[in-house]
Amino acid sequence: MNLFNIISEIEKIDPEANEKFNFYSRRNLMKIGSNLVAAGIPVFVATTLNQAFAQSAGPSAAAVGVLNYALTLEYLEDEYYRLGLAASGLIPTTDRTIMTQISKHEAAHVALLKGALGTSAVAKPAFKFPTGTFTSYQTFLGLARALEDTGVAAYKGQAGALINDKPILQTALQIHSVEARHASEVRRLLALKGWVSDPAQTTFSQGGVNLKTLPNVTGFSDDSFREAFDEPLTMAQVLTIATPYLG
């Protein structure tokens, strides 16, 4: 399975995905394809196998698609922090403990997902990052924030697709909250709040409940209502965000 398959998975879920990706030229797709071939499948010993798979007859086809999507995002994050930690003078000494902890988790997520998927695992794509990403710490943190917040939203967006693969759902949730811890920490390194308020969000309803008219919330800012619920992203939305970083 490779990114072609992921895109075809999206098309199964969202028939209009191809339209939405019309900016994404065939040429670029071919480029990704050849990079995948060139990269080959990395030799990687997954020391931790997902118990989920040992206990079940195996993931559904839908779950395999979701897990490969998750694996692709984890590859991206894992490479990002590896490059950041390797870049001389980028990460201040005071913050290396934090970045090392995040990097450790991303590597563990890659190993876990690869182990779980076995021969179904997508190969690691080639990634590219904007010029200056690994020479300016603020730039590095800015993209780290985007990757972490996107990761949180991406896992959240797939929960429903895993509702019939219960052990896998639980594992995905256990990764999801770790990404949220990372996101909070990186945001605060940027002097942002640890929680997300998107000014574009101008409605405040969750599950049919208008939050702003609830009791005991008089005087709360719009930010509080936005921050209290992290919003998901669809697979198509996430790939739109991730595409610039695919080699």
Place this chain on the structure above:
Amino acid sequence: MKAGKQLHLTNFDMSKQQQSSGLPTLPGGIEPVMVGRRLFLRYAGAFAAGGALIASCKNAEENPITVPVSVDLGTGDIGILNYAYALEQLEAAFYTQVVATPYANMSAAELAILTDIRNHEIIHREFFKAALGTMAIGALVPEFGTVNFTDRTSVLSTAKAFEDLGVSAYNGAGNLITSPDYLLLAGKIVSVEARHAAAIRDLLNPKSADFAGDDVVAPATGLDVASKPTAVLPIAQTFVKTPITGANLPTA
């Protein structure tokens, strides 16, 4: 006041609540109730060995208080939502107290963070109450006797415990939910709790690995804790006077 006498009712619908055994019978299914002093004392003796509750009840006739009758979270998805509602009640009550009585030398930055978290938890609590409607459990009576609200370490350590507990609870409850809509709502909330947890942990031990420490995120797998209600409720119960039972919650 006799047990059968008409009681003052709150405007909650308490149909999901039950009484624990050995207590006077109240009119069917109507709790928590606002009662007069005599019946209250009977409850206080039964539930709390008195002390703090009685001390707080100087004007019971004028200011009747909510009696901690026991709560059954219920069954199925509604039970899981009530489970979440119970945890959010606990968190909201805690942070409300933290912000109302700041610990010594609380910085402006810390007050801002704790106020944000208080607001989020109140929104979560009120959201669940509204979403559950007539199926919602009643108001729980918190018990924060072990927390020293004047002490930064005591407050932040308790906050850390609550946030980590909440994360583990939502992580463990996800696959007990059958409705994709409820699952997504739980997902929208759990990551906010995880963001809180990381911020609180960083306040306690700045610039360390603790924001996602090895004590909660297994180093080998990168997985956060997931706990079932049977593991979470006994911990939550230590901060709640109202006896809570999750015996009818789904287990798989």
